[in-house]
Amino acid sequence: xxxxxxxxxxxxxxxxxxxxxxxxxxxxxxxxxxxxxxxxxxxxxxxxxxxxxxxxxxxxxxxxxxxxxxxxxxxxxxxxxxxxxxxxxxxxxxxxxxxxxxxxxxxxxxxxxx
Amino acid sequence: xxxxxxxxxxxxxxxxxxxxxxxxxxxxxxxxxxxxxxxxxxxxxxxxxxxxxxxxxxxxxxxxxxxxxxxxxxxxxxxxxxxxxxxxxxxxxxxxxxxxxxxxxxxxxxxxxxxxx
Numbered sequence: 001x002x003x004x005x006x007x008x009x010x011x012x013x014x015x016x017x018x019x020x021x022x023x024x025x026x027x028x029x030x031x032x033x034x035x036x037x038x039x040x041x042x043x044x045x046x047x048x049x050x051x052x053x054x055x056x057x058x059x060x061x062x063x064x065x066x067x068x069x070x071x072x073x074x075x076x077x078x079x080x081x082x083x084x085x086x087x088x089x090x091x092x093x094x095x096x097x098x099x100x101x102x103x104x105x106x107x108x109x110x111x112x113x114x
Numbered sequence: 115x116x117x118x119x120x121x122x123x124x125x126x127x128x129x130x131x132x133x134x135x136x137x138x139x140x141x142x143x144x145x146x147x148x149x150x151x152x153x154x155x156x157x158x159x160x161x162x163x164x165x166x167x168x169x170x171x172x173x174x175x176x177x178x179x180x181x182x183x184x185x186x187x188x189x190x191x192x193x194x195x196x197x198x199x200x201x202x203x204x205x206x207x208x209x210x211x212x213x214x215x216x217x218x219x220x221x222x223x224x225x226x227x228x229x230x231x
Contacts, residue, residue, distance in 0.1 A: 033218055040123075042205060042223035058218065090159065102149070103219060105159035 002027045006091050006106035013113055019078040021109050023091030031094050032074040033103070034058075034066065036087040043090065049074055081113045116141045118208050120222035127196045128230050134181075135191045135225045137206030145211045148182070148189045149219065153203040162204070165189065193227075201229045 004025040013019050025032065030051045035043040045058030047066040055066050063085060065077045078085055091106040117140045127133035139148070150162040165173045165182050172180050177197075181190045193200055206222040 035221075040223060042120075043221040045218050045220075048218050088157065092159075102161040102164070103159075108157045 004091060004093055004104050004106045006089075006109050008109060009107065010110045011112070013081050013111070015081060015083060015113055017081050019081050019111065021076045021078075021089055021091075021111070023074050023076065023106060024072055025091075025093045025104070025106075026072065027093055027095070027104060028071060029093035029095050029104070030071065032068070033092045033094075034064070034074065034076045035090045035092065036060065036085075037090060037108070038087050046076065046089075047074075078111075081111075083113050085111065086113045087111060116143075116146075116208050116210060116220050118206050118220055118222035120204075120206055120225050122225045123223070124226045124228070126228040126230055127193070127200075129196055129198060131196055132192060132194045133196055133227065135193075135204050135206075135227065137189045137191070137222055139187050139189065139206075139208050141187065141208065141210075143210060147209040147211065148180075149207040149209070150178070150180070150189075150191045151205045151207060151221075152200075153205065153224075154199075154201070159205075163191065196229050198229050198231060201227055203227075 007022045033048040034046040037043050044060045046064050049055050049068040089109045092103045094103045119138045146167045148165045152160045152162050163175045163178050177194045179192045203224045203226050205224045207219040210217045
């Protein structure tokens with residue numbers, strides 16, 4: 001069955017380190033998204049991509065970067081981790097062939113920056 | 115930019131009773147799409163129900179239904195015959211129809227629903 005997987009599920013890192021969170025989907029979806037979830041803020045969009053070599057900034061993109069070299073993967077990199085980036089990170093994908101199509105989510109990565 | 119507001123951070127309901135979660139949104143567009151997602155403690159995100167703004171009929175999915183008031187920009191979720199498994203965080207979300215609907219979802223802050231046995 002097609003799926004979207006995130007790794008790792010949990011990550012602890014230190015302030016200032018570079019961290020990369022992986023997202024891999026086998027739906028062959030063109031559209032992929034990264035959100036972060038924080039209590040009191042809901043889900044906020046970090047970066048998104050509509051296809052290979054395409055990336056776009058979201059609402060809270062500062063301190064994050066993404067690259068899209070193939071259809072299946074959209075890794076999220078924290079260039080220099082900060083305590084404010086402690087959060088749960090969700091990757092999602094969709095074909096969006098029609099506007100009401102649902103988003104498929106990964107199971108999330110809990111990141112703690114100490 | 116569109117915004118989605120969920121004014122109830124927490125709600126509770128007795129098992130078998132009905133509860134309504136509120137959602138309002140701000141947009142200048144006439145056509146758009148609205149969604150409710152459920153997030154149980156497992157962190158999984160589950161689509162509960164969706165509504166196209168151009169459809170006047172309220173969407174229903176088994177025990178879940180919406181009250182869509184376009185003029186008031188309101189999209190509330192009603193859960194009937196609440197079950198223990200309905201306990202979760204619920205997110206309201208909006209999608210613009212621009213670019214043939216190829217736009218990210220904008221989420222509200224969520225409402226945590228507790229179900230009391």
